[in-house]
Amino acid sequence: MVSAFQSEESLIDPASYRNLAADHRAYRVGDVVSVYVLETTRAKSQAATDAASGLDVRVGLDSPSTRYNARLGMGASNTGGAQTTRLGEVRAQIASRVIEVEPDGRMWIEGEQVLRINGERQQIRLRGVIRPEDIAADNTVLSHRIADADIELTGVGVVSESTRQSLVYRLFKWLRLM
Structure with a gap:
């Protein structure tokens, strides 16, 4: 015979119960x-360029009475650089x-x-x-x-x-x- 104070069901749900000495790390859905x-x-990222070019032409003419010298020169140079830095x-x-x-x-x-x-x-x-x-x-x-x-x-x-x-x-x- 079951008294009014006794129950046939446990107060502890076996599916979710973990005792005090158990490992309490997450292991299931919802934890x-x-x-x-x-x-x-x-x-x-870093890049650099450095280029240079030059052309030099000299022409000369000598005669007993005069001297002609001509010079034509061209030059170009290009220097460029870029740097990108990102920190997060x-x-x-x-x-x-x-x-x-x-x-x-x-x-x-x-x-x-x-x-x-x-x-x-x-x-x-x-x-x-x-x-x-x-x-x-x-x-x-x-x-x-x-x-x-x-x-x-x-x-x-x-x-x-x-x-x-x-x-x-x-x-x-x-x-x-x-």
Whole structure:
């Protein structure tokens, strides 16, 4: 006989239960893992040209009474150089959710974070694949351990608007007037 205080169902769901001594790293859909984004990119391209040419023609005529000398010279040189340097750096920590687990245990993660700083809206979005062995004991993973990583940082506001080129400037640049 079952009393009014006893139940035949357990209070613990066996499908989602993890005991206190269990490993608490992400391993299934819906789990959250913290990603430390520490990315630095640097690219540099440099080119230089240096060319020179010259032509010198001398003509002379001597006679007993006069001497004629003529000289014609032409020369040209060209020197040019260009350098492009680009540097980018992103440092952030994003909580990302496991959205899919592949049969071999690899996990697709996705996360997004939005910050508003002085009216400027900044958004960082992350997506990629992580391996269970790359997740640290504190449930974190470094961004350089993410395969097929797609990390995007965008900003909208006064600062990003001020860096855009005006229509007039772009037109002059297109016409090669600048």
